[in-house]
Amino acid sequence: MLFGIDIPVLFVLFSQAIALVIIFAAFVVWRKAKSRIEEQERTKQALLSRTQELQAILSSMGEGIIVVDTDFRISLMNQTASVLLRVAPFEAMQKQVFEVFPVFRGKEQVVETRDLLWKVMEQPDILNIRLKDDYYCRNKAGGIFSIAMVAASLMRKGEIGGVIIAFHDIQEEKDIDRAKTEFVSLASHQLRTPLSTVNWYAEMLLAGDAGKLNKEQKKYVDEVYRGTQRMVELVNALLNVSRLELGTFAVEPKPTDIGKLVQSAIDEQSPQINGKGLRVETAFDNAIPLVPADPKLLRMVVQNLLSNAVKYTPQAGTIGVSLSLNSQKNVLLKVSDTGYGIPKSQHDKIFTKLFRADNVREKDTEGTGLGLYVVKAIIDQSGGAIWFESEENKGTTFYVTVPLAGMKKKEGVKSFA
CATH class of the missing domain: 3.30.450.20 (PAS domain)
Known part of the structure; x- marks a missing residue:
């Protein structure tokens, strides 16, 4: 006996206590396992629901x-x-x-x-x-x-x-954009004839073909003439853009002396350059060979870059134009100015159609915002590249590369205006 209890009875009681402990422990383990399984099932269902939701979103x-x-x-x-x-x-x-x-x-x-x-x-x-x-x-x-x-x-x-x-x-959007471009092309073409007529008669009146004009009459006719010139410039720009976008323009490469072409474009701008007292600094590499390029297209590129430099450089500023060989594959044209520059926040928009920087819109209201768009389109078609560096109120430098291999011939029904 132990504590007054028979040993066999004590043994039975002790065994029962251990069994109860084991059962309780097993119950606790089972509850935890069940809880974990239920949590895993809930997580699985949540993941399945999120997956189905994501699949539904992707499908729709x-x-x-x-x-x-x-x-x-x-x-x-x-x-x-x-x-x-x-x-x-x-x-x-x-x-x-x-x-x-x-x-x-x-x-x-x-x-x-x-x-x-x-x-x-x-x-x-x-x-x-x-x-x-x-x-x-x-x-x-x-x-x-x-x-x-x-x-x-x-x-x-x-x-x-x-x-x-x-x-x-985006085929539908492309078709709509093409229809819009065709409309602009048609409208611009129809405008050219009456504008040319007005322009021609204004020139005749200014030349005195219909009799001598007095001072006041000449002033009025001169305003008509200059306004018509601006309209002709805009119509030509719109026609060029539409021909680029429709792909109807022709590319007719021929051996071209780029140095002579650039110098000729500078000479054309002489009245505007002299009128503002600008200094032009040139540096042309004589080792540049003849390049098979369409002189009309290349001239348009140079004219646009040069006229922008002249237009947006204040009195007595400086314009730089250089030509050099950029490695053995490209000719590099560089046009710099000490003009108004381009705001940094608008650098990414500069080649966008009809875009003009805020700072130049305030100073000049006659630009079309199409020149650089046309330039980039021509250079892209030629396999070249164009980029720029600019700081507001300090100036801008444009860089253009033209492959020495030149432009590829392209059949077309229209030439540029």
Whole structure:
């Protein structure tokens, strides 16, 4: 006996106590396991719900969405992309993106998908392709459509883990833009005849062909003449823009002495240069060979850059014009001035159609905002490049490269005005 209790009875009581402890512990473990399983199930259901919600959002988006990994293989594609590209999402998985989503520029049809995406695969960035960039995509059925596209680096744990692409078919917008351009071209063409007539009669009156004008009459006719000249300049600019955008202009390259062409453009500006007391400094490399280029187009580039420098440089300022060989592949044209400069906040808009910087609009109301747009379009068509450096109230320098290989011949029904 122990404590007055039989040993067998004590043993039974002790065994029962241990069993109760074990049962309680098992119950606690079971409750915790059940709670954990229930929590996991709730998490699973929440993730499933979020996944279904994300899939619904992706499927209902108007843009095609494609996600590629660092090997340029497709890891996700939404329903819109599937419809546009005529390929089922499961067929596209793990295929190279350029096989399913071949993107090219203009009529060349040289696939550039990988090259474009490489820019945002190398470092965090965003690539924008808009209507004016003239990019197309060919779907699996062979259909070709215009696209606008945004591609962004896909970040995972602070590193680039791929690229996400959003794109859509802009063929309708392109057709509307083309119709608008054709209308501008037609309207501008119809305006040229009456403007030329007014201009011609104003010249005759100023020359005294209809009798001598008194001082007041001459003043009025001179205002008519100068106003007509501005209108003719605007109409010609609109015609040039429409011909560029419609692709109806001809390119007729011939061996061109760029130095002589630039000097001729400077000589044409002499009245305006002398009128403002500007100093022109030139430096031409004599080693530049003849370049196969369309002299009319190249002259338009030089005239626009030079006339801007003259127009936007105050009295007694300085304009610099230089030509040099930039490596063995390009001719570099540099046009600098000590003028008003371009506000830093507007640098990215300077080649936009009809754009004029705020600071020059206040000083000059006669510009069209089309000159630099035309210049960039011509240089882009020529395989060259244009860029600039500018500081407000200190001046601007434009740089243009023209390939020594020259411009490619292009058949067209129109020449530039």
